[in-house]
Every structure is written in structure tokens, then in C-alpha cells.
Amino acid sequence: MHYLTQAGRKIGKNKFLYIMLVPMVLYYVLFHYMPMYGAQIAFRDYLPSIGIWESPWVGMTYFKQFFNSVYFGRLMRNTLLINLYDLLVGFTFTVALALLINEVTSRRYKKFVQTVLYMPHFISVVVLAGLVVSFLSPSGPINNLIRMLGGETIRFMQEKTWYRTIFVFSGIWQDAGWGTIVYLAALTNIDISLYEAAIADGASRFKRMLYITIPCIMPTVIVMLILRMGNIFTVGFEKTMLLYNELTYETADVIATYVYRRGIIGAEYSFSTAVGLYNSVLNLATIVIFNAISKKANDIGLW
């Protein structure tokens, strides 16, 4: 009884917050939770015209098919490695870029840099891949430079050792600028009085950045990092399709492209749903783990 009234009091105190949550709950229930029953396609032999409930139940068949694939290990490895590479290099790069932009004093130059660096985000992945292939082709500018410096032509797109670097760095070119937006917004909210105090103490700009700016945006960085972990087992299929070929399968083939190639022979709803579900569960587990670690370490987390 005591417990119920305690709970009741808490709810009463927050009643306005709950009112504010109504639109969100409505949205998620209607468009996410209600259609969620479709996830069971992974466990059935689904055919659209007979519907989900009437499609025969096959349990873990399609999951097993995927796990038993000769390439299972490789696909997992490539997906994970590409993402880790991207995290280490790309994520760091983006945060560093945000810090650098923030330090620019001239407003006009700042605006110019930001506008320029945001532009690649809008390039469609098809055009991006075309640019990459053409720049790295034997007759492209990079190889021209190499030959000018006395080196041999490198067939970048056909070398599996170059693939991950190409994939990650083209991604950085495209999205590092755009990725700074969230950090720049967070940076505007740092208390100016902190800087004033530091200047009074004679701290240089570099020191100010190190001891004030960086710690202040740490919470934002951590949140973004945890969110990024939620994608650690997913690598975009379209970009991979456009950049890989048989000679680079070894380092380039990821879960999504493998599933796609199987689907070319014939639509495989159940197989692709099963693999997708497996993928999602892994991602969810990762984000749960990292969120817990982060909360233990510095009390910052998503929930």
C-alpha cells in the first residue's frame, strides 16, 4: 500500500512530463510497435500473398543457413573491422575538426569553412563512388602523382589491402564536416565565464581548448560514441556494392552485400529478415554494454 501511494505521488509530481510524452508514445506505438509483429518473417517461410500469419513456421532454419555459410566469419569480420576503423579514424577526425572550427575567430571564414565542409554530405553515394573510382583509376590524378614521383601505377580498386582505407576515408571526406554540427551546437553552450576566468589566469588558446572546451563537450562526445556503437555491426550496402569487386571480396564483402547477392537469384524475404534481425540483436547488445560501461565510468548514458 505504502509503495503504491509512493509511486502515485511520484507520478503526480511528474504529470506534466507525461503529458508531454503523449505524442511520442503515440508515434512509436502506431508506427513501430504495432508493425513489429513483422519481425517474425525471420522465423517463417514468408510469401507476401499468403500473409505473415499463414506463412509456414520454420524456426531457426534461415538463421542456421546464414551461420553455416562458409563466409560467415569473413562477413562478420569485415563488417566489424570497417566500423572499428571508421570509429577510430573518422570519429576522432570529426571531433577534432569541430574543435578546430570552433577556434576560428573570423566569423566570415568560419561560415565559409562550415558551408564548404558540409557540402559533400549531399553528394549521392552513386556520385561519390564514381568520384572515388575515377580519382584512383590508373589514369586518374593520384596515379599521375605517383608516376610523377617515380612510382608504379597502383590499381587501388583491385587491391584488397587498400579497400578498407578507401572505404573509410571516402566516408570521412563525405561526412566529417556534417558530423561536426552536433558538436558545434554543444560548444555554443559552454559558459563564457569559464573562458574569461582562464584568460585572466593567463592560459593560452591551446590550453583553454585542452582544459575547458574538451571537457565541456565530453558528455556530447560520449553520447554520440554510444549511439555510433549501435551501428557497429552494420555497414552500408549501397556504398559497398559500388566500391567492391571480386578481387576485394576478401576485405570488402559485408553482411548486407552477401544477403543482396543471394537475393538476386530470387527474392528471399525470410532469409534477409533473419539476417537483419540477427544483426539488430548484436547491435542492441553492443549499445547496452557500452551504455552500462559509460554510466559506471562517468554517469553519462542514454538511459
Place this chain on the structure above:
Amino acid sequence: MRKLTKGISLLLCAAFVFMLAACVNPTPAPETTQTTSAPAGTDATEPAANPITGLKEKITITVLTQKEATELEPFENMEVFKIMEERTNIAVKFDQPAKTNFAERYSIVMASKELPDVITVMPIGDVPKYASAKTIIEMTDIIDKEMPNLSRYMAEFPDIKAGIRGLDGKIYSIPTKVYDYTEWNNPIIVRGDWLEKLKIDMPKNIDDVYNMWMAIKNGDPNGNKEKDEIPYTARDAKERIRSFLTAFGVKDGFYNDPATNKIKFGVLEPGYKQGIEWLRKCHDDGLIDPDLPSASEATLQAKVAQDIAGSWRGGMRGNFATYQSTFEDKIPGFKVVGVPTIESVNGKHLHHARPKNMEGTRTVITTASKYPTEIARWMDYAFSDEGNILFNFGIENETFVMKDGKPVFSDAIANDPEGRSPFIMQTTFSPISGVGFPCVYYSEAVNQLENQEVVAVRNAMDKYRQDTLDFVLPDLPFTNEDNAQIRSIMGEVNTYVDETLASFIFGGESFSKWDEFVANVKKMDVEKLIDVYQKAYDNYKK
């Protein structure tokens, strides 16, 4: 700041209002099939039954199809369908997503329980699935009774019936597009002007091909004093080079070995190894473009445009006729010709792709349709002589005229002032050039429009048609279980084969590893599939 707060509050209210409005005022549900009935009792005489479909009143049916990006008009605007409506009393509502978006739309439509009457672009592998789910009707009897014109073509080209008949002997679909001539594709395409300059003849066997490539590489046919010619290039490193394996009596994938009449899988045969070794030699001698694995249609076009590509394989129109018309003004002397099928080691002339009389998707009638018989008759009209003229030539005195009793395309179509090809112009009034509607691609029309070199090589390839027909497998009908097995095994095998072959040809892998490669492929259960294919093939030949 206050203004911003106010703005946000307004937005919030607006958002709520909008969301409420959306739920309270739903848009009306989409229409389905409807029948328009003639006013009762006002006519003195009853309307006559339509001669083609037997309908007394006009009905509207729904058809799911797809639009090729290159078709200039969607079906609903095409004259041909308007005339069909007048002649048959059937009006059509087309659901026509773009081809690139078709897969999504197709799954949604099939899941939605509001099935259209007809689907004209169902993938072959889906037909047995939907047949056993009773989503589409069985057509064996309906074809016999109501489709005499289609039956005529089926009798003339036995491949058609064998292709649409399932393992149980029943037919559940009709072909979307039939060719009344033999459509060959993917020949070796060469710069004819370079052959003339270097004084070499068309290659007749694989050694001639090698020598031709050597001559192109060393003879500087593009005249710029640089050894920049690439004797052979293509848009990928798979079919486009494995097609040369036929010269060694084998081919990629499953095929029928004419000597023993048994199904074989290419990779496992000794001839395959010889072929790959030959390709590797050509690559090492600088005759095959080393960038093939990362090639694309765009890079192929670029190399042709740069006047360095000597030969390639590709479509008769897309990579042959189109290149001719595109580049003849830009590159002096530009002329492309096709090489007829070369002779293989066993004396036969084997091409890697089967000549076809029908296209690769199927037209089906769903069980939701109320008018299967009338629709069958309506579809049959396109296969009649009258229908042929309508679909291929269009409207008399608009898109064609009669000359000496034969239809001839009008100037508007054959000589478009904006320079568009007649095939494209056909898409303003007819679906014939795309793959969206069951009808016949009529040789009469095609020959008038086709590039003459294309016609020449096609006829040359046709001389040896039996050799290829005995060798390459047609689209075989499989059961659902077979299909599932094929998909799961071949998913693995194809990845492994593609990767390994690329490393043998382009990656410098040593051939001492070949036996290991073959053993690994066998471990992937490919031989199980050989039996599956054998069974289906034997059934097909009955």
C-alpha cells in the same frame, strides 16, 4: 528569443492540429475493379458482344507492370492501349512503377490482399511459389481454348511451351514478349575500321582471336603513335570474359555436354582450366584490360570514346548499334562489326547464351480477377496478326504507312528530327520495346529499324543455332524445394568461384592451386545440383 519561443509554441499547436486532422480526415481508399453497367432498359437493342472478348459492357481491369526509364511514355498514355480498349471493350488501369522501384512495389502489392487482375512482369522463380499458394490461376486450359494466336507461336517455337510448363505439366503463366525471329545476343564486337587498317580478317577460332588482339596491341590502329590500345575490354570481369570458355567446349555454370548428353558444371571440367589459363595468358600479354574487375558500363563507354578499345562483348543495341550511332560523328572512320560465333575445339560453334524466342519474365492472371477468360482473349489479341501490326507499327497513317502491301514506318518514327532512334520513338505509342507487356516482337518491324551490321551478325550466328541449342540450358522450371536449394548452394558457390577466378586471371594466382579450388567447389555440394538440373532438363525435353 521571445519571438522564437512564440514561434515554437505556434509550431507545437500546429503540429498537434495537423496530427489530429490526419487521423480524423482519412483519404478515401484506392479504387479496385469496377464494372460500369449500361443504363437498364433505355436501349432498344442490347449492345453486341465484343468480337474479341465477348464482353457486352466495358470493364476495367488493373495491371501491374513496370516502366523502363528509357520508355518515353507511361502505358496509360500509349495510343496502342487506347485502341485496344476500343477494340476489346476492356479498359485498363496501369500500376506502373519505374523498373528500379519495381521490387518494392511488387512485394507490397502481393502482400496487400488487393491483387491486380494481371501482373506482366513476374520473375520466373516466383511463378511456382504463387501457383502453389493459389495466388495465380492455372492457364493450361485457358490457353488451349481461348488463346489461339499464342498457341500458334507455341507450336512454331517449342521452346516457349517447354519453358512455361511446370514440372507437373501445368502452365501458370505466359511469356511477356515473344520474338518471332531468333534473338541472339552478346557477340564479340570489334572496331571494324581497325581490322581493315591492320588487314586482318574476322577471327574464326580462338587462335585467330589471340592473333587479332596481338595485332591491335602492336599495330597502333588509332594512329596516335602510342601503344595505348586495349585489345579487349568490357564492363565486368565475369560473363564478359568467361564467354570465351565456350571455345574450349565448356561454359560457366550448368550446361549440357552434347557429347555425353549429361549436365555438367563448368568449373569441374578440364576444359574450363584450359580456358582460364588461356585468359590468364592473354591478360599477362597485355591483351585483356587489367582493370576489368573494377569496370562498369561507364568505363567501357569511356574507353570506346577515347578511341582505345579494340573489342568488347555486349548487347546488340546497347553496346553495338548505339555505339555506332553515337560515335560515328565523333571519331573519324568509327565502325563496329560483330564477330559470328567462333569454332570451338570440338568443331562445334558454341555461343555462351541461348538464342531466345521469349523474354525472361512472365505474365500471370491472379485468382482475384473476376474476368480470367475475357482477359485471356484480350491478351491473345496482341498475338494476332492485327495485334502484331498494332503493337509493332502503331496507327496507320500516323506512325506507319502501307507501301506495296507492307507496313513501313513513317518519317516521324524512322527519322525523328531530334535524332532519337526509332526504337525509342516506338515507346511513344507502344510497349513493344520494353519488357512490360505480352506481345510479339515482330521481325518485319525489327528489320526495318535495326542496324544492318547487327542483322548480319545475327544471321551469321543463326547458321549454327543447333550447336548452341544443344549446349546452353534454357530457363528450366523447378519445384519450390529445388529453387530453395539452388539459391542457398549457389549463393556460396558463386561468391567463391567469382573471387577465385578473378585471382587466377587478374591476381596472379598460381595454377598449382587449381585442383584445390575444384575440390573446394565440390565440397559446396554443387554435384547435388547437377542431378536437380538433369531431372528438370529431361522433363523439359519431353
Place this chain on the structure above:
Amino acid sequence: MFFKKKSTGDIIFETIIYVILTAACIVVLYPLILIASQSFSDPFLVMRGEVKLLPKGFNLKIYQSVLQHSELWNSYKNTIIYTFIGTAVSVSATAISAYPLSRKDMYGYKFFNLFAIVTMFISGGMIPLYLQVSNLNLINSMWSVILPSAISTFNLIVMKSFYSTSIPSEINDAAAIDGCNDIHFFVKIVLPLSSSILAVMVLFYGVRQWNSWVSPLLYLVDRKKYPLQLILREILLQNQVSSLSDAALSDQIMIGETIKYAVMVVSTIPILCLYPFLQKYFVKGVMMGALKG
């Protein structure tokens, strides 16, 4: 802020920054200029790879064929409407939802956050969502393009983190003592402080809506309701060689690559104009110092 004196350390620091950023801009700009130049060049020269920096054989034929596409201007209009309304709906819904989610003291804090986050991972797939949209009678309506994706959980988390880190609890307590309820507090204090994150949300949701083509593809039947990206995508992909039918291939293959670039330019110029306009909101919120104590 008014100290003009710079130590040598500062000067070196600033020079390094300017050098790095300028280099980054060049690396970013060169390919973009190339794209724009190629879109204005003679397609044959583009195909031969002869356009390296500036346009060669300047011609506007490609732009003509894109801009004269019969459905283009109508779809542009549609996109502007969808983006405006969609962004308004999304930003408001996200803002009012993010605030409660940032309140650790709320009973059910963990529950509601997980409620949103789980949906990022478990989904029923395209077909059940389509059936749901259809059951709600939204097919072929503008709302089908706006509502099913109204809230992006990612944006929601970003926004709620912003609230957690930039609204110190002292303000909260002060307001509670003053008898201010949560909604009041949100409107009068939180919102004004969040102009920068709101600007970010407008940008994120705006761009997302502008570029979206998957929902319109699935839910809009009427071609007259198609947004810009869907039409552009059709133009962009028209040179895909179909292995099935070789017959109706475009005889204008030369335009193939060049048209991609023209389409890019046409579709992104408007949204690029949006950013500088939003930039002024990326300024500090009301000074925090003033509220202390």
C-alpha cells in the same frame, strides 16, 4: 574576449588551425568543382575524361533536359511543401519529447528512454509498416510521407542529451520553488536556451525530408504527388543497362554520366542555401552565468 594581446603560442596555434582547415577545404572543394564543371561540359569530352577542373565545351543541354522534364517543377513544389510541414511536425514533436526524456528524476525515466531506443533495433520491416499506413488510410496522402518517420530516435537522443548537459539542476530547483510547472518551465526557460540545438534539428530534419524518396516511393501512388528526389532518381538511373531488354536502351548514352552531376547540382543548391540562413541561430543561448545563484 577583449584581449587583443596574443602570445607566440597563440599565433602558432591559430596558424596551424588555418592551415589545416584551408587544406581540408581544398580537398573537399576540388571534387565538387569537378562535378559542377562536368555538368556544364560537352558530354563527349566528359566521357573521355578530359574535364579536369574547368568546364570544357560549355553547354547547357543536360540542364535543359533535366529542367525541362515535365514532372520536375511540380515535384519541386511538392518537396518544398513536404519539407516545410514535415520539419515543423518533426522538430516540435522531438523537442517536447526530448525534455521529459532528459529528466532523470522522472518516474519511468529508464522505461521511456528504452521505449524509444529499442525501436532503433527491432523493426517489423517494410511490409507490415506499409499495411499499417494503409490501415490508417494514409496511402497516397502527404501525411504518409511525414508521419511514419516523424521522430528520428537518433535526433531524439541527441536532443535529450543536449538538455541533460546544458540545463543545470540549480535552475530546475529554483523554478520548482517558484511554483513553476514542467510545461511552463519548458516553454519559458528551456526552449529559449536551446536555440542552437533547435537550429540543428531544423537542419537535420529539413535535409532528411528534402532527400527522402523511400517513403514517397512506397506510399504515394499519384505521380503528381511525387517529390523532387523521386523524379531525379528516375532521371539518374535511366542509363542503367538492363540485361533483360537490350532493346529500348537510351541512344543518348553520352549524357549518362554527365546527367548524374547535373541532377546533383539541381537537387542540392536549394538546401545549401538553407544552412547560412540557420547559422545565426548557432549562437549562445541566454547567458547561463546570469541565472546562477
